[in-house]
Amino acid sequence: MLLTLEYAQLQDKEDSLKRFREEFYIKPNSIYMDGNSLGLLSKRAERTLLESLNDWKEHGIDGWTNGKHPWFFLSEKLGEMIAPLVGAAANEVIVTGSTTVNLHQLVATFYKPEGTRTKILADELTFPSDIYALQSQLRIHGFDPDTHLIRVKSRDGRFIEEEDIIEAMTDEIALIILPTVLYRSGQILDMKRLTAEANRRGILIGFDGCHSIGAIPHSFSEWGVDFAYWCNYKHLNGGPGSVGGLYVNSKHFGTAPGLAGWFGSKKEKQFDMEHYLTPADSAGAYQIGTPHVLSLSPLLGALEIFAEAGIENIRAKSLNINQYLMDLINQDLHDFGFTIGNPIDDIRRGGHVSLEHKEAARICKALKENGVIPDFRAPNIIRLAPVALYTSYTEVWEVVQILKKIMTEKQYEKFKNEREVVA
Numbered sequence: 001m002l003l004t005l006e007y008a009q010l011q012d013k014e015d016s017l018k019r020f021r022e023e024f025y026i027k028p029n030s031i032y033m034d035g036n037s038l039g040l041l042s043k044r045a046e047r048t049l050l051e052s053l054n055d056w057k058e059h060g061i062d063g064w065t066n067g068k069h070p071w072f073f074l075s076e077k078l079g080e081m082i083a084p085l086v087g088a089a090a091n092e093v094i095v096t097g098s099t100t101v102n103l104h105q106l107v108a109t110f111y112k113p114e115g116t117r118t119k120i121l122a123d124e125l126t127f128p129s130d131i132y133a134l135q136s137q138l139r140i141h142g143f144d145p146d147t148h149l150i151r152v153k154s155r156d157g158r159f160i161e162e163e164d165i166i167e168a169m170t171d172e173i174a175l176i177i178l179p180t181v182l183y184r185s186g187q188i189l190d191m192k193r194l195t196a197e198a199n200r201r202g203i204l205i206g207f208d209g210c211h212s213i214g215a216i217p218h219s220f221s222e223w224g225v226d227f228a229y230w231c232n233y234k235h236l237n238g239g240p241g242s243v244g245g246l247y248v249n250s251k252h253f254g255t256a257p258g259l260a261g262w263f264g265s266k267k268e269k270q271f272d273m274e275h276y277l278t279p280a281d282s283a284g285a286y287q288i289g290t291p292h293v294l295s296l297s298p299l300l301g302a303l304e305i306f307a308e309a310g311i312e313n314i315r316a317k318s319l320n321i322n323q324y325l326m327d328l329i330n331q332d333l334h335d336f337g338f339t340i341g342n343p344i345d346d347i348r349r350g351g352h353v354s355l356e357h358k359e360a361a362r363i364c365k366a367l368k369e370n371g372v373i374p375d376f377r378a379p380n381i382i383r384l385a386p387v388a389l390y391t392s393y394t395e396v397w398e399v400v401q402i403l404k405k406i407m408t409e410k411q412y413e414k415f416k417n418e419r420e421v422v423a
């Protein structure tokens with residue numbers, strides 16, 4: 001089949017999610033392919049942020065309990081809204097902290113080295129911040145990260161094989177931390193299988209959901225995942241520096257927070273101001289201090305859209321539009337030295353295409369000059385994320401035509417092949 005512009009236009013016409021595109025601020029003459037790094041602003045997210053500002057204007061301190069979105073309950077309310085996206089009960093999710101802070105909290109809470117079970121298992125392709133957090137947590141416990149942080153090796157630099165992870169689940173491992181979706185290659189790890197294997201060995205397992213939340217469905221509770229954490233500014237469109245999220249399986253409710261603070265209190269006890277903490281019987285126990293209300297509020301609107309669109313529909317379109325991008329790349333770009341570096345099978349690929357090229361850094365700069373916003377991951381990856389809620393098939397078609405022009409005309413040669421400060 002020839003993948004023509006007409007084909008893209010037909011796909012757009014039949015797209016059951018197309019009405020959501022007009023909810024987002026999309027710049028004219030620009031194609032945004034970076035929703036996996038920072039999702040776009042929606043009108044609803046803008047509205048709920050302004051409503052919180054207005055509550056401040058109108059109510060001052062009483063905004064905590066009055067006003068349109070009482071701030072004292074906002075983290076719990078948002079947890080309830082995110083719960084269906086991760087497959088958890090409402091009280092197993094709380095919106096708090098950030099990815100890295102929540103990882104620190106969860107490791108401080110659930111990493112309990114005992115006897116010969118003292119090591120933490122991760123993988124060598126994991127996002128660096130997670131590794132830094134794990135190394136520092138090991139040091140706090142008096143262990144050397146060089147011997148106590150085991151990183152499962154990748155066979156090809158792109159993917160991690162589940163078998164290799166399972167083989168590394170030895171009786172020296174106390175805790176496993178893995179990504180749901182690898183940030184470079186977009187590989188989905190088989191969370192259900194890995195969790196079952198970890199549970200069977202009595203090892204706790206937690207997942208970093210940054211690249212899957214809002215892009216793919218999860219069943220954390222059903223799978224028996226112990227805990228998870230993620231950011232809300234990527235596929236969930238919560239805004240730059242948006243407050244993160246964490247999930248704790250209800251079987252762990254009552255486990256004292258490793259890093260305690262007064263916002264982890266039972267709501268009705270918090271203002272008793274006692275000097276012993278009565279933690280909430282929920283994921284709320286793992287909050288630390290006062291929530292960042294203005295970085296929480298856009299999520300109220302952003303998450304309404306997910307509830308209306310449905311995560312299963314979002315996943316279906318995401319698979320289809322990413323497949324379309326891969327098919328176009330195969331059809332139109334095969335002569336230019338690109339390699340598709342994400343998994344091809346639907347069950348193994350996440351929400352973005354990982355396009356590899358040795359000139360990737362400067363091809364990205366040429367894309368930007370042509371009005372396409374990709375992102376670059378060193379040393380050789382162009383990540384392109386057609387997002388179900390706001391990317392059209394026609395845009396995907398245009399991106400590939402622009403790439404073809406950049407390569408044919410060697411437009412990238414006028415740029416340096418090195419990354420910017422924020423890549």
Ligand SMILES: *Cc1c(COP(=O)(O)O)cnc(C)c1O
Nearest residue numbers: 098099100127129183208210231
């Ligand atoms: C984006 C991302 C982070 C970012 O962590 P922050 O604490 O939000 O800065 C961490 N881990 C992964 C896998 C990510 O993709």
